[in-house]
Amino acid sequence: MTNAGTGLRDARNADPFAFLPSFLLSLPLIWLVVAPLVILLVCAFRPTGFLLDPGFTTAHITDTWADPDLWRLFGRTLQFAIGSTALALIIGTALAWLVERTDIAGAGLIRALMILPMAMPPFIMAIAWIILLSPRTGIANLALMQMFGLTSAPLDIYNMTGMIFVEGLSLSPSAFLIMAPAFRKLDATLEEAALMSGAGMVDVVRRIALPLLAPALAGSAIYLLIVSLVVFDVPGAIGHPVGILLVSTHVYDLLFHSPKGLPEYGAVSAIAIIIAAALVALCLVYQRLTRTAGRFTTITGKASRQRTIPLGRARPFAQAGVVLFVLLTVIAPICAIGWTSLLPYQMAFSMDALRQMSFANHRVFLTDPALLKVIGHSLMIALTASFAATGLAMLIAWVVVKTNAPGRRLIDLLAFLPLAFPGVLIATALIYVYLSIPLVRIYGTIWIIAVAHTTVFLSYASRAMNAAMLQLHNELEEAARMSGAHWLTMMRRIVVPLLLPALAAVWIWVFTHSVRELSSALLLQGRDNATLPTLLFSYWNQGYPTTTAAVAIWLVLGLVALMAVGQGLQAIATRRSSP
Amino acid sequence: MTDISRRAFVAGTGAALAATPLAGASAQAAKPKALVDLAAIAAKKPAVVWSESSEAPAIAKVIAAFNKTWPDIKVDYIRDTGGSTLAAKVVQESQAGGSPAGMLTGDQSQFALLDQRGLLVRPDWAALGVAAANIISPFMIPTASAIAVLVWNKQKVSDADAPKQLNDLLNPRWQGKAGGWLRTPSYASMAKLMGEAAVRAHLEKFVTMQPKLYDTTYRLAQEIGTGEIEVGYGLYHSTLPIIASGAPIAYALTDPLAISTLYSCCVNKSANPEGAQVLAAWLGSKEGADAYEASIGRGNPRVEGSNASKLVTGRRISEYPLDEFPTYVKILTEFNKIMSSRGGPR
Numbered sequence: 001m002t003n004a005g006t007g008l009r010d011a012r013n014a015d016p017f018a019f020l021p022s023f024l025l026s027l028p029l030i031w032l033v034v035a036p037l038v039i040l041l042v043c044a045f046r047p048t049g050f051l052l053d054p055g056f057t058t059a060h061i062t063d064t065w066a067d068p069d070l071w072r073l074f075g076r077t078l079q080f081a082i083g084s085t086a087l088a089l090i091i092g093t094a095l096a097w098l099v100e101r102t103d104i105a106g107a108g109l110i111r112a113l114m115i116l117p118m119a120m121p122p123f124i125m126a127i128a129w130i131i132l133l134s135p136r137t138g139i140a141n142l143a144l145m146q147m148f149g150l151t152s153a154p155l156d157i158y159n160m161t162g163m164i165f166v167e168g169l170s171l172s173p174s175a176f177l178i179m180a181p182a183f184r185k186l187d188a189t190l191e192e193a194a195l196m197s198g199a200g201m202v203d204v205v206r207r208i209a210l211p212l213l214a215p216a217l218a219g220s221a222i223y224l225l226i227v228s229l230v231v232f233d234v235p236g237a238i239g240h241p242v243g244i245l246l247v248s249t250h251v252y253d254l255l256f257h258s259p260k261g262l263p264e265y266g267a268v269s270a271i272a273i274i275i276a277a278a279l280v281a282l283c284l285v286y287q288r289l290t291r292t293a294g295r296f297t298t299i300t301g302k303a304s305r306q307r308t309i310p311l312g313r314a315r316p317f318a319q320a321g322v323v324l325f326v327l328l329t330v331i332a333p334i335c336a337i338g339w340t341s342l343l344p345y346q347m348a349f350s351m352d353a354l355r356q357m358s359f360a361n362h363r364v365f366l367t368d369p370a371l372l373k374v375i376g377h378s379l380m381i382a383l384t385a386s387f388a389a390t391g392l393a394m395l396i397a398w399v400v401v402k403t404n405a406p407g408r409r410l411i412d413l414l415a416f417l418p419l420a421f422p423g424v425l426i427a428t429a430l431i432y433v434y435l436s437i438p439l440v441r442i443y444g445t446i447w448i449i450a451v452a453h454t455t456v457f458l459s460y461a462s463r464a465m466n467a468a469m470l471q472l473h474n475e476l477e478e479a480a481r482m483s484g485a486h487w488l489t490m491m492r493r494i495v496v497p498l499l500l501p502a503l504a505a506v507w508i509w510v511f512t513h514s515v516r517e518l519s520s521a522l523l524l525q526g527r528d529n530a531t532l533p534t535l536l537f538s539y540w541n542q543g544y545p546t547t548t549a550a551v552a553i554w555l556v557l558g559l560v561a562l563m564a565v566g567q568g569l570q571a572i573a574t575r576r577s578s579p
Numbered sequence: 580m581t582d583i584s585r586r587a588f589v590a591g592t593g594a595a596l597a598a599t600p601l602a603g604a605s606a607q608a609a610k611p612k613a614l615v616d617l618a619a620i621a622a623k624k625p626a627v628v629w630s631e632s633s634e635a636p637a638i639a640k641v642i643a644a645f646n647k648t649w650p651d652i653k654v655d656y657i658r659d660t661g662g663s664t665l666a667a668k669v670v671q672e673s674q675a676g677g678s679p680a681g682m683l684t685g686d687q688s689q690f691a692l693l694d695q696r697g698l699l700v701r702p703d704w705a706a707l708g709v710a711a712a713n714i715i716s717p718f719m720i721p722t723a724s725a726i727a728v729l730v731w732n733k734q735k736v737s738d739a740d741a742p743k744q745l746n747d748l749l750n751p752r753w754q755g756k757a758g759g760w761l762r763t764p765s766y767a768s769m770a771k772l773m774g775e776a777a778v779r780a781h782l783e784k785f786v787t788m789q790p791k792l793y794d795t796t797y798r799l800a801q802e803i804g805t806g807e808i809e810v811g812y813g814l815y816h817s818t819l820p821i822i823a824s825g826a827p828i829a830y831a832l833t834d835p836l837a838i839s840t841l842y843s844c845c846v847n848k849s850a851n852p853e854g855a856q857v858l859a860a861w862l863g864s865k866e867g868a869d870a871y872e873a874s875i876g877r878g879n880p881r882v883e884g885s886n887a888s889k890l891v892t893g894r895r896i897s898e899y900p901l902d903e904f905p906t907y908v909k910i911l912t913e914f915n916k917i918m919s920s921r922g923g924p925r
Contacts, residue, residue, distance in 0.1 A: 050667075050670055050671065050674065051671075051674070052674040052675070053674075134805075134807050135807075136806060136807050137805045137806050137807045158791075236794075240761070240792070240794065241758075241791045241792055241793055242789070242791055242792075242921075243792070243919070243920075243921040245919065253761075253919070255663065255664070256662040256663055256664065256794075257662055257663070257761060257762055257794070257915070258662075258663045260663075260688070260692075260908070260912070261663060261666060261686075261688035261689040261690075261691065261692045261908075262663055262666055262667050262670070262689065262692055263663045263664060263667050265667075344824050344825045345801070345804050345821060345824035345825055345826040346801050346802075346804060346805045346826075347804070347805055347806075347826070348805060348806060356825070370635075428671075431668070431671050431672070431675070432671060432674075432675055443677060522660075523664065525657065525658070525659075526657060527628070527655050527656075527657055537660070538634055538635070538658060538660070542633075542634045542797060542820070544820070545798075545801050546824070
């Protein structure tokens with residue numbers, strides 16, 4: 001480990017323009033994050049919850065915060081979030097370790113397969129598992145009952161364990177994507193030095209590997225925890241029908257099923273403040289964990305190498321674990337959705353159902369006159385959001401990790417903050433922002449959705465880029481500067497090439513999540529900005545689950561193809577950035 | 580509509596419709612002058628934006644039918660399935676100086692709030708040729724009704740065991756096998772004739788039976804079709820597509836019969852409020868109601884000859900009238916809370 005950062009930072013302390021990076025970055029962050037969030041906070045103090053209505057009240061805050069039911073909901077939500085995060089972290093970290101540090105066969109293929117579940121929107125994943133594990137009609141349940149002569153279904157998806165299982169599976173690729181680069185960059189000489197000094201394997205893991213992986217682990221855990229706190233898809237599809245309400249489903253009811261006729265923005269904003277406060281606390285913990293950034297740098301000007309750990313007799317078990325993961329996250333859900341897409345109506349597995357199979361639902365979707373336009377919208381939104389979020393996250397990470405610029409921690413916090421707000425809330429705020437700025441006429445277009453997605457996904461992008469930036473030693477930049485390189489040249493020729501694999505990973509993540517994102521696109525939908533998920537949702541909402549399944553299959557296949565291209569590009573980037 | 584006989588109601592409505600120039604007429608020349616004048620102004624303005632929850636292809640058929648009568652008025656459609664967000668977007672867009680949708684179709688709870696904010700046009704409906712029976716509010720006009728029905732899976736439930744009345748769902752045999760809509764407007768409407776206490780008691784018992792509740796009645800019907808649940812209390816129009824797809828489900832109407840009327844209203848800060856009024860008046864006519872029912876599945880029982888009116892013939896219709904709106908909202912809020920109390924940590 002090297003003591004990165006201090007030299008460069010000391011030099012920059014004397015710089016009278018040290019505040020400039022924070023200032024420049026604060027401008028897009030004020031536009032993307034601060035303005036919508038301030039609007040949401042103001043709504044918490046409006047009697048009606050509407051921004052531009054007159055009056056001031058603290059009733060939403062006092063009533064909401066004093067409601068014991070809400071705190072019970074938070075308790076249950078925390079149980080769900082911790083369970084999902086733990087499951088995703090265990091799966092993602094274990095698989096990242098297997099792929100990056102061991103001699104498991106087909107590591108490249110596994111790496112590609114690992115991100116495939118990202119092609120499956122959580123909403124679709126939840127539907128797929130309902131089709132598989134419903135207590136009376138679930139395909140897997142019926143098969144198990146048939147095989148073992150059971151009189152009742154052995155499994156039931158409609159409980160907290162089922163929700164955690166599906167959400168954990170759904171989040172595991174995100175954990176993998178954060179952990180894999182961290183494992184990849186671990187310098188084997190550190191572990192070997194420890195082993196040669198007589199340390200045991202446990203000591204090496206505890207005193208070498210874990211501290212080196214701490215930023216990525218902390219970032220991953222905090223990110224997954226917050227996502228699980230506000231996620232709607234899985235709790236909405238699985239928990240909601242059987243009365244397992246979480247904070248997100250409660251917020252959904254306040255926004256969309258309010259008996260008062262209008263969404264209860266005031267109460268929702270009051271709840272969002274609690275989530276935001278929790279997030280700020282988590283972010284501060286994260287910053288504290290990563291304060292001494294130099295402890296974690298592993299990419300230096302010197303050559304480093306990786307040590308491959310032989311799995312030995314554990315290898316078949318490890319490979320079986322990978323197969324099981326792919327089966328649970330990709331094959332089983334796709335088969336369930338594919339099966340449903342061929343039926344005239346949703347039905348349990350039977351010979352009668354087999355006789356009624358056809359491609360009619362696929363024809364309905366593929367002959368929809370709006371299809372090409374909708375695909376174009378989704379791709380354009382995803383391209384814009386992925387480039388914007390990735391670029392901005394890289395700059396934020398550089399300022400936060402590599403400089404002593406005043407206000408950098410605030411910048412870091414601002415980039416993280418949108419995670420605490422459900423997409424529908426950010427979309428609501430954007431309606432006000434873009435209707436109030438007559439010069440930027442993007443309301444009702446695809447561009448307002450692109451802005452919403454950039455804001456929503458900036459949190460993940462900045463976490464991932466921070467983790468990657470922490471592993472770049474400053475000596476590379478210092479060498480460039482001493483050679484007279486301008487900042488732009490240094491970024492272009494040193495930082496960006498070295499970060500290319502991480503940049504590609506973040507870009508793929510934002511792109512795929514943008515293509516599948518529903519909630520903000522739904523609220524910002526105008527006359528001519530429908531996206532694939534809104535089309536999918538409209539089929540589902542209107543009572544066409546089998547057509548929904550057909551759309552989902554094509555959406556997933558399209559995303560798989562896009563991710564394959566992305567993986568190829570990432571592989572090229574990795575080769576180029578390797579010393 | 581309360582406990583007035585449905586037959587008398589429809590007969591009165593039909594007579595009123597017949598007495599108006601709109602009844603059965605399609606030629607613009609036969610329209611009231613006020614309507615024709617409005618249409619002339621509307622034709623020179625941007626498209627009327629219509630917003631509601633139905634799917635776009637179905638609404639496109641309704642718009643095509645409207646344009647046969649009013650070819651010069653352009654209509655665009657924005658689908659909003661968010662429930663409460665339909666009215667919220669109008670408030671936000673109006674406050675921020677934008678141009679909100681011109682005509683909304685939805686429930687009274689949202690539109691009453693928009694009217695209180697002065698955001699709705701209060702047309703002279705009679706001068707626009709709207710039938711007297713349809714003029715029940717100064718700022719909105721009945722467009723369709725959601726009719727509550729009992730639904731069951733024919734393969735799981737015999738005809739003899741099929742529920743006939745609401746309280747049949749409380750039979751212990753449906754423990755864990757019944758379902759419902761997460762929202763309770765049908766129950767709130769039912770309270771008008773069945774009695775608030777009786778419906779409350781029903782709901783309190785129902786939620787102890789571990790029912791599965793869905794955020795749309797389409798999903799409820801689907802799940803009954805799969806056999807995951809066997810019976811439920813849903814809506815007629817959302818059951819039809821599932822039956823049409825071949826699912827083994829059947830439905831029955833209760834007596835009294837709960838209905839929830841959907842209204843259309845016109846937004847005064849929209850780009851073409853005149854066109855919105857012409858469209859709303861047309862939807863309230865026999866021609867418009869038929870086109871809407873044929874495409875969407877929801878009909879207007881107030882219009883003689885509609886499928887909806889045939890469906891409810893001879894039954895006591897239960898719904899709070901508009902002047903009891905505060906009572907309705909109070910009951911709805913309470914019933915929603917009871918419904919959401921089902922389940923719990925598992």
